[in-house]
Amino acid sequence: MPPAAKKSARPSGRALRERWGDPVFLAEALPAIEHMLRTRQFHAADLRGMAMATPNAIPPLQQQNLYNAQLTEVDLSYCHVATSIASSNFVRVQFDHGWLEQAYAKSSTFTDCSFVSAKVGFVADDAVFTSCNFQSSKFVSHWWSGGALRARFVNCDFSNAHLRRVAFRASRFEGCTFDGCLFDECDIRGTRFDGAEPVFRDCMVLTASSPSSSH
Structure with a gap:
């Protein structure tokens, strides 16, 4: 299994991505990763900087996905993932500073996960996010190609x-x-906010909201 991330060391995002081109690192990491892909069970793995199903992914990961998988305490900071992560269960997974490039996350569950400063472009219809941290994240999508219905x-x-x-x-x-x-030009028709509300700019009409809503 890839060694657990060392919290005391703070390599740059570039260094974390470049290590996937290091034969020494791959010789140690790939057997464990291939086992996890076969079993669909990922636990306590250091996958920082990993690219999957992207042009810059290493060959063993270019056609892979995280569909119907269980990920627990996995560090995917600075990752670049552009594949299906649907019907999966993510528990205490870090996507900080990562890029989810239209990753298909339909019906997945995310518990205690972190997306701090991440670029989020997934399709997360029917997904459930509990106690997740999206601080300073940027959701990039289009109404016709991504969202979270x-x-x-x-x-x-x-x-x-x-x-x-x-x-x-x-x-x-x-x-x-x-x-x-800021919800910027988002389609929030039928969306319900129980508790605090964000700032809305040029959004589609909100038709269901908490009683305190003025929209």
Whole structure:
């Protein structure tokens, strides 16, 4: 199994990505990763800087996905993932500073996961996010190609996040934090906010909201 991330060491994002071209690192890491891909079980793995299903991914990972997988305490900081992560269960997984490039996350669950300063472009219809940290993240999407329809966000932190052109139709935000968060040109028709509300700019009409909503 890839060695656990050393919390005391703080290599740059570039260094974490470049190590995937190091034959010594790959000789140690790949057998464990291939085993995890076969079993769909990822636990306590250091996958920082990994690219999957992208042009810059190493050959063994160019055609792989995280569909129907269980990931627990996995560090995917600075990752670049552009494949299916649908019907999977993510527990205490870090995507900090990563790029989810239209990753298909339908019906997945995310618990205690971190997306700090990440670039998020996934399709997360019917997904559930519980106690996740989206601080300073940037959601990049288009109404016709990405979003989170009927998704549920519970006790998540969206402080200073920028959500642009994301479809959140019929989704629910329960007890979330939105300090400095901006929903920019998003489709939030049918979305419900229980508790605090973010700032809305040129959004589609909000048709279901908490009683305190003025929209």
